[in-house]
Amino acid sequence: MEIIEEDTWVCLEDNRNESKIVKVSEKKMVGWRKHKFDIGVILHKQYNTFWKIDKSNTVVEITSDQFYDNADLDNQIDDANIEITKTNKDLFDFNDSQKLTQEEIIQLKQQKEGEEIVDEVIQNSKTFEQKTEFSKAKYLKRKKEKYVCCFMVLKTTIDNVHKTQFLESPQKLNFMRIDSLAFFMQLSSITQNSNILMFDNANGVVVSAVAERLDGEGSISTVFWNHSKSNLRDYLPIQQMNFNEEILKSIKLIKNLEDIEKNQNKYTHLLIAGEFKFTEIIEKYLNLIAVGGIIVIFSTYLEKLHEVAEQLLSSGLCSKIDVLDSFLRYHQVLENRTHPKVEMNAFGGYLLQTYKLK
Amino acid sequence: MEIIEEDTWVCLEDNRNESKIVKVSEKKMVGWRKHKFDIGVILHKQYNTFWKIDKSNTVVEITSDQFYDNADLDNQIDDANIEITKTNKDLFDFNDSQKLTQEEIIQLKQQKEGEEIVDEVIQNSKTFEQKTEFSKAKYLKRKKEKYVCCFMVLKTTIDNVHKTQFLESPQKLNFMRIDSLAFFMQLSSITQNSNILMFDNANGVVVSAVAERLDGEGSISTVFWNHSKSNLRDYLPIQQMNFNEEILKSIKLIKNLEDIEKNQNKYTHLLIAGEFKFTEIIEKYLNLIAVGGIIVIFSTYLEKLHEVAEQLLSSGLCSKIDVLDSFLRYHQVLENRTHPKVEMNAFGGYLLQTYKLK
Amino acid sequence: MIQYGDTMILFEDGKPKQFITVTQGQTYQNKYGAYHHYTFLVKPGEEILSKNGTGPIYLMTPNPHLITETVPHKTQILFMADISMIILKLCLKPGQRVIESGTGSGSLSCSLAAAVGHKGRLFTFEFNKERANNGKELFAKLKINQATCFWRDVYTNGFLKGDDVENQGEFPQENSVDAIFLDLPQPWLALDHSKKMIKKGGRICCFSPCIEQVQKTALELRQQGWKNLETLECLKRHFERRVKQEQSLFDDVQKKVCTDQNKRVTYSSGINQAYGHTGYLTFAQYI
Amino acid sequence: MIQYGDTMILFEDGKPKQFITVTQGQTYQNKYGAYHHYTFLVKPGEEILSKNGTGPIYLMTPNPHLITETVPHKTQILFMADISMIILKLCLKPGQRVIESGTGSGSLSCSLAAAVGHKGRLFTFEFNKERANNGKELFAKLKINQATCFWRDVYTNGFLKGDDVENQGEFPQENSVDAIFLDLPQPWLALDHSKKMIKKGGRICCFSPCIEQVQKTALELRQQGWKNLETLECLKRHFERRVKQEQSLFDDVQKKVCTDQNKRVTYSSGINQAYGHTGYLTFAQYI
Known part of the structure; x- marks a missing residue:
């Protein structure tokens, strides 16, 4: 059983399916969902455990059943009696007439536990009793989700580091959706001893994914957009991955662009994640890429990829230039209520991949 | 009961879900699926009937059951015993080792009826007996689809006229997928007394859809790409719709571009379907569009729509310029085998819509 | 020219905002100030300024697409992508007769009514009394005379004239x-009634959010002998333009020379918020 | 440098065509002529010409992405979109241990093996004997030493060492x-065995083409207490460049003046052929 050690970053995933990544240490205060609590409590405990923030803002351990009782996540069997309603509209209808004012609810929050607030809110709903059993169950889950704050503690992974960053601000990651990151990695085909030249404008998330795969057995020369002022520590995702020294050492931060050319060996990969001036990079550095090397570029703009595709093609050094995007949708799989999820990220960006030949 | 009259265009939809649109008249020979047959046989018969081409190339009426017995269309209950196989691969595995050579099969075709050929082909399959019951049933349907030629007779509609043209050559319709056509119509909001200026580069399919909706109560000034040499009769889709005189009269073919400006009233709609030089059209004709008028443009190229969007915006005469595309997928809905269809048209084009304001 | 009594769609900040019935003596108020209704008696689409001379608004003639974007809805409604496919794949033409159940917000009803035109007819049935009344009011307000809205439970009572005197x-x-067109949680319960009403060669469409509903519907349609079944889904995605200044990596470092300083490029990008699902559309023909 | 005995991927006409094992004394023949294998002893990616000095081919080092595009497959295989998501969402890292069933063409196996690296291990099980042998040969040929392929019916025999001496x-x-990772028609029959093998905190992914399989799998996963279920589908779409000459409507008419004659514009357009479906991926974590 692995234990949460001092100064490790962990991912907290809450009953609304939102997440926060924090560094755990003794008496470390954390602010989340309008609570301020000491996350140090989970130190030396196991991963994959469940916790609740009680009314005194103390973090206490709960069972997984208690956690899921307060979550309307799709990974639960919803055992409410489903009456199929007379119109489809009701399936998505969660309107409520609430007698409590916003101020009263704020007051309640300061005095009571999440579950007690939910009780009060329900007692003060004018429409609750008129709802079908299905709607009632759904309403209850929603209110619990809102007023009860509990979370599970997971190890950080590229998946949840990306998710946390992306939920906060997709712009910071150049709108690179998780499937685009997955495609980026697969198209890059990183292997042992890869010698990578990388331009990352996605806050270090892509560098982290590459570094994890490389596992210290190779090197990544990394240029960030604001390369003059940056330090590896400035990129939160890299910290959050809890990399060992070996991996951290494989990430060479390029502060002076002239250092790119000082590399002894040719680069096996040229990877660009985000809005750089691609044609400029290709012009300057294509000659530093080894024959047989791999080039992968992610961009929000199809036009920019086609511009660079033209440049690569006319260089005569590349064939099979693929430009692609992807479609990703999550599904709700529940008895009698299976359908693609209504919320969707409809735009994930575009990718270009090619090989350098000679 | 409506009867197929002389010189009416009808849609033949076959047991492979392909279609052909033909004009029916006495002793009219038609070539399809390597058969040549007299379609005049269906004259004065009812719509929505089923027919087979027998070995002497005669068209004979069959029942709907006989038709569906030879079709592997998804609208049939597949009552084969489904053994779930040991690997998912077999669900899509239709390889066959056939003892008959291609020449032998061609000979067979000249001598025998479709069903008899299927029997021979099955007897000469080395792998047929090793197949699961499910695979056998599927194999049989596929062979019947291939060697038996039957069809149903439907009235022509915009849907099947588009489908027939699109199957033949998506390029001719500028890759305008059926949903883009549907969106185009909905965004155009054609009503009685609309006075439409239209540029159609989709072989008349879009003009037909607009004319059908207008139902003769308004006018459509239509410019085709090769406008100097064209005549309404040159556009097959317009003929295929069997329009009455009133509707045909509402379509004013512009042969001389100067006639566009001679219209007495302002146009209520500016509709452009396909690859014209949009900015040129807007520059020349935006002033001919009435205040409150609707502008809809379809293109294969997003860049072109954004170019014209910029132009419209800077004219100060348009607000709420929407640029959109759509995702369309068909599903197979069969017991224990429900999934989106594997074949997909992944690209349907882009649309722009806006209103002229003042 | 807009007349008193006309119901129009009000564009504010470049977007459709609400229905407005132009009424003598009334005033419309927004953040830009007040607008006398008598200033509304212009052509649709003409600029109307507030008393302060600011905040241009526009009154537009309601059309099916704008109605969908404007109609008040508390619950899930059918949006443009589904509506477009429904109209096209039902092969609606002016002069035809259509049944719809339920009416809901009336968003689809207006499109169906427009497709069959003033020579056609739309019969729309709604189980919920309040929504049925809303439908009736909407048709009256927008002068959609070819549409009639009935308050009825169609599972039980079907589509024929019955004892319910209120209709x-x-x-x-x-x-x-x-x-x-059926937008019902259990469309299979209304298929017997539907079969009774449909012409030979006529078409049906069932809208269902969940795949289990689609499976039951398809099974029942086949058992009743409907042909040419097709199930599809259609989603819409919007794009926006972004004007970017192309920045060189080298400019940034040296902070001295700045190449292409004024090079602004327009790019298009998808908007990442969209509906990932509304429902499945299942079509069939009665042959 | 490429050595005799290396298995490489041969690029012909700019596309990956097949695996080729570089063998002393052999010759490769295509439409451009013959290529002696001794001319293959260059760096990966270097141009190799036929004896006639034409038809440049290239030998590339096999990598997971190229293997997927090259591996011979008679049946449906897992493609890049699904593989990418599987690797990422299973959170694979170098040094980890993974089980796969079935092996199929080995296309996914190679990606899984690459993700866990030379310090990790892949145990892959295949029901079909021929495919199991193919898998073994593929790993040997490509020197993927961290992967072991077993011929076994996992529904019955699970993943632990058993009596089957051939393995x-x-x-x-x-x-x-x-x-x-389970790519089986009835993954729910292998979940008991899977639960036995998985570490606490470990992840499972089931691939199924049909939604009914997904429903049964999800039900069984929940009943067995797996957490954080997620079902998704991922599709890939390609784009191409088209160089167009912008033609004016007016040029065409008058056939005299031709404006912007040489204005060629590059546009990008989606390619309309694509897979509309491969399967659903269902992920869960064992907590």
């Missing part, structure tokens, strides 16, 4: 309608 | 694997 107006006859 | 090599231990 006024012309009912559809047996074997007389060209198309039927 | 050589190291088997996985109970509670020892970090991730499990």
Whole structure:
């Protein structure tokens, strides 16, 4: 059983399916969902455990059943009696007439536990009793989700580091959706001893994914957009991955662009994640890429990829230039209520991949 | 009961879900699926009937059951015993080792009826007996689809006229997928007394859809790409719709571009379907569009729509310029085998819509 | 020219905002100030300024697409992508007769009514009384005379004229309608009634959010002998333009020389918020 | 430098065509002529010409992405979109231990093996004997030493070492694997066995083409107490460049003046052929 050690970053995933990544240490205060609590409590405990923030803002351990009782996540069997309603509209209808004012609810929050607030809110709903059993169950889950704050503690992974960053601000990651990151990695085909030249404008998330795969057995020369002022520590995702020294050492931060050319060996990969001036990079550095090397570029703009595709093609050094995007949708799989999820990220960006030949 | 009259265009939809649109008249020979047959046989018969081409190339009426017995269309209950196989691969595995050579099969075709050929082909399959019951049933349907030629007779509609043209050559319709056509119509909001200026580069399919909706109560000034040499009769889709005189009269073919400006009233709609030089059209004709008028443009190229969007915006005469595309997928809905269809048209084009304001 | 009594769609900040019935003596108020209704008696689409001379608004003639974007809805409604496919794949033409159930917000009803035109007829049935009344009001307000809205439980009572005296107006006859649209949680319970109403060659469409509903519907349609079944889904995605200044990596470092300083490029990008699902559309033909 | 005995991927006409094992004394023949294998002893990616000095081919080092595009497959295989998501969402890292069933063409196996690296292990099980042998040969040829392929019916026999003597090599231990991938028609029949093998915190992914399979799998996963279920589908679409000459409507008419004659514009357009469906991926975590 692995234990949460001092100064490790962990991912907290809450009953609304939102997440926060924090560094755990003794008496470390954390602010989340309008609570301020000491996350140090989970130190030396196991991963994959469940916790609740009680009314005194103390973090206490709960069972997984208690956690899921307060979550309307799709990974639960919803055992409410489903009456199929007379119109489809009701399936998505969660309107409520609430007698409590916003101020009263704020007051309640300061005095009571999440579950007690939910009780009060329900007692003060004018429409609750008129709802079908299905709607009632759904309403209850929603209110619990809102007023009860509990979370599970997971190890950080590229998946949840990306998710946390992306939920906060997709712009910071150049709108690179998780499937685009997955495609980026697969198209890059990183292997042992890869010698990578990388331009990352996605806050270090892509560098982290590459570094994890490389596992210290190779090197990544990394240029960030604001390369003059940056330090590896400035990129939160890299910290959050809890990399060992070996991996951290494989990430060479390029502060002076002239250092790119000082590399002894040719680069096996040229990877660009985000809005750089691609044609400029290709012009300057294509000659530093080894024959047989791999080039992968992610961009929000199809036009920019086609511009660079033209440049690569006319260089005569590349064939099979693929430009692609992807479609990703999550599904709700529940008895009698299976359908693609209504919320969707409809735009994930575009990718270009090619090989350098000679 | 409506009867197929002389010189009416009808849609033949076959047991492979392909279609052909033909004009029916006495002793009219038609070539399809390597058969040549007299379609005049269906004259004065009812719509929505089923027919087979027998070995002497005669068209004979069959029942709907006989038709569906030879079709592997998804609208049939597949009552084969489904053994779930040991690997998912077999669900899509239709390889066959056939003892008959291609020449032998061609000979067979000249001598025998479709069903008899299927029997021979099955007897000469080395792998047929090793197949699961499910695979056998599927194999049989596929062979019947291939060697038996039957069809149903439907009235022509915009849907099947588009489908027939699109199957033949998506390029001719500028890759305008059926949903883009549907969106185009909905965004155009054609009503009685609309006075439409239209540029159609989709072989008349879009003009037909607009004319059908207008139902003769308004006018459509239509410019085709090769406008100097064209005549309404040159556009097959317009003929295929069997329009009455009133509707045909509402379509004013512009042969001389100067006639566009001679219209007495302002146009209520500016509709452009396909690859014209949009900015040129807007520059020349935006002033001919009435205040409150609707502008809809379809293109294969997003860049072109954004170019014209910029132009419209800077004219100060348009607000709420929407640029959109759509995702369309068909599903197979069969017991224990429900999934989106594997074949997909992944690209349907882009649309722009806006209103002229003042 | 807009007249008193006309119901129009009000564009504010470049977007459709609400229905407005132009009424003598009334005033419309927004953040830009007040607008006398008598200033509304212009052509649709003409600029109307507030008393302060600011905040241009526009009154537009309601059309099916704008109605969908404007109609008040508390719950899930059918949006443009589904509506477009429904109209096209039901092969609606002017002069035809259509049944719809339920009416809901009336968003689809207006599009169906427009597709069959003033010579056609739309019979729309709604289980919820309040929504049925809303539908009636909407048709009256927008002068959609070809549409009639009935308050009824169609599972039990079907589409023919019955004992329910509150329902006024012309009912559809047996074997007389060209198309039927069902947005019901259990469409299979209304298929018997539908079969009674549909013409030979006519088409049906069932909208269902969940795949289990689609499976049951398809099974029942096949058992009843409907042909040419097709299930599809259609999603819409919007794009926006972004004007970017192309920045060189080298400019940034040296902070001295700055190449292409004024090079602004327009790019297009998808908007990442969109509906990932509304429902499945299942079409069939009665042959 | 390429050596005799290396298995490489041969690029012909700019596309990956097949695996080729560089062998002393052999010759490769295509439409451009003959190529002696001794001319293959260059760096990967270097141009190799036929004896006639035409038809440049290239030998590339096999990598997971190229293997997927090259591996011979008679049946449906897992493609890049699904593989990418599987690797990422199973959170695979170098050094981990993974179970796969079935092996199929080995296309996914190579990606899984690459993700766990030379310090990790892949145990892959295949029901079909021929495919199991193909898998073994593929791993040997490509020197993927961290992968072991077993011929076994996992519904009945699970993943632990058993009586089947034909299966050589190291088997996985109970509670020892970090991730499990199931591409089986009835994955729910292998979940009991999977639970036995998975570490606490480990992840599973089930691939199924049909939604009914997904429903049964999800039900069984929940009943067995797996957490954080997620079902998704991922499709890939390609784009191409088209160079167009912008033609004016007016040029065309008058056929005299031709404006912007040489204005060529590059546009990008989606390619309309694509897979509309491969399967659903269902992920869960064992907590």
